[in-house]
Amino acid sequence: MKAPVLLCALALLAGCQGKAPANSVQGDPERGRLALAQHACRACHMIPGLTGPETHVGRSLVDLAERRFIAGSLPNNQDSLVRWIRNPQSVDPQTAMPNLGVSERDALDMSAWLLTAR
Amino acid sequence: MPSTRNRLILKTAAATLALAGLAAAVTGFVVLRAGWYDTTATSQHLQPVYTVLELGMRYSVRNHSSEVKVPPLGAPQQVMRGAALYSAHCAECHGGPGFAQSKIGQSMQPVPGPLVDASARWQPRELYWITKHGIKMSGMPAWQFHLSEADLWAVVAFMGVLPTLSAHDYARVTAGANGPSALATGAAR
Numbered sequence: 001m002k003a004p005v006l007l008c009a010l011a012l013l014a015g016c017q018g019k020a021p022a023n024s025v026q027g028d029p030e031r032g033r034l035a036l037a038q039h040a041c042r043a044c045h046m047i048p049g050l051t052g053p054e055t056h057v058g059r060s061l062v063d064l065a066e067r068r069f070i071a072g073s074l075p076n077n078q079d080s081l082v083r084w085i086r087n088p089q090s091v092d093p094q095t096a097m098p099n100l101g102v103s104e105r106d107a108l109d110m111s112a113w114l115l116t117a118r
Numbered sequence: 119m120p121s122t123r124n125r126l127i128l129k130t131a132a133a134t135l136a137l138a139g140l141a142a143a144v145t146g147f148v149v150l151r152a153g154w155y156d157t158t159a160t161s162q163h164l165q166p167v168y169t170v171l172e173l174g175m176r177y178s179v180r181n182h183s184s185e186v187k188v189p190p191l192g193a194p195q196q197v198m199r200g201a202a203l204y205s206a207h208c209a210e211c212h213g214g215p216g217f218a219q220s221k222i223g224q225s226m227q228p229v230p231g232p233l234v235d236a237s238a239r240w241q242p243r244e245l246y247w248i249t250k251h252g253i254k255m256s257g258m259p260a261w262q263f264h265l266s267e268a269d270l271w272a273v274v275a276f277m278g279v280l281p282t283l284s285a286h287d288y289a290r291v292t293a294g295a296n297g298p299s300a301l302a303t304g305a306a307r
Binding site for chain 2: 034037038039040042043044050051052053055056057096098099100
């Protein structure tokens with residue numbers, strides 16, 4: 001009787017590892033990867049899956065999914081990320097990150113890549 | 119006179135090298151002629167290729183600019199002139215404090231980086247060299263025939279001040295509203 005319960009508990013624990021399950025992330029990550037490149041995000045940020053120079057002008061986004069907060073104050077979830085990408089000044093008026101005129105769809109896809117890429 | 123055995127080894131080695139070279143040339147030609155290589159700006163170099171190309175560029179600039187004589191830089195008038203030139207010619211592809219490059223600059227491959235850290239990455243003589251001669255196959259144009267010597271150095275001088283400017287400062291100096299005094303407050307930070 002105890003062994004199956006233990007196994008179930010172990011299976012549940014195993015499921016807890018890593019990031020939020022991929023099915024909770026909306027959008028198309030692969031299209032997001034391209035959108036990140038085409039909006040020059042890589043000019044200032046290190047981004048997984050994108051080629052470019054070593055740059056430290058903006059924060060590295062390599063471990064973005066592991067962070068609890070983004071932009072200093074927003075809880076790290078997809079909604080916050082989309083809001084930050086589309087209009088950084090609405091979150092932090094002093095930020096050096098420019099508003100790049102990213103569409104809702106592009107921002108959603110970008111956030112999907114940033115939250116799932118490893 | 120080498121022994122028969124040694125001659126055979128040498129002949130085999132030479133023939134192997136020649137055949138390998140021929141195979142490589144044929145393979146290269148087929149890949150080229152079939153159009154398999156992807157030249158779109160939406161595809162990227164592999165990171166090792168990018169890194170080697172960038173490294174080659176750095177060494178080339180360092181080598182070719184080593185003899186450049188650097189004039190005095192940083193006089194307010196010069197920096198203000200540089201700000202106007204930067205705003206007119208550089209910002210479209212490189213952006214500036216508080217704003218990104220235009221759509222043209224955003225979608226180039228390789229993407230033109232921000233210049234806020236340029237003076238930390240390069241010597242003034244190197245920035246002058248890059249601005250004057252451009253960078254082949256990168257989209258960076260040569261300004262030699264479009265800007266005077268004094269203007270090239272003014273741009274370099276302005277890049278030295280760029281990291282000290284907030285978005286507000288930048289808007290002020292490029293508008294030229296308050297003349298050189300506008301710059302002094304920005305540079306003093």
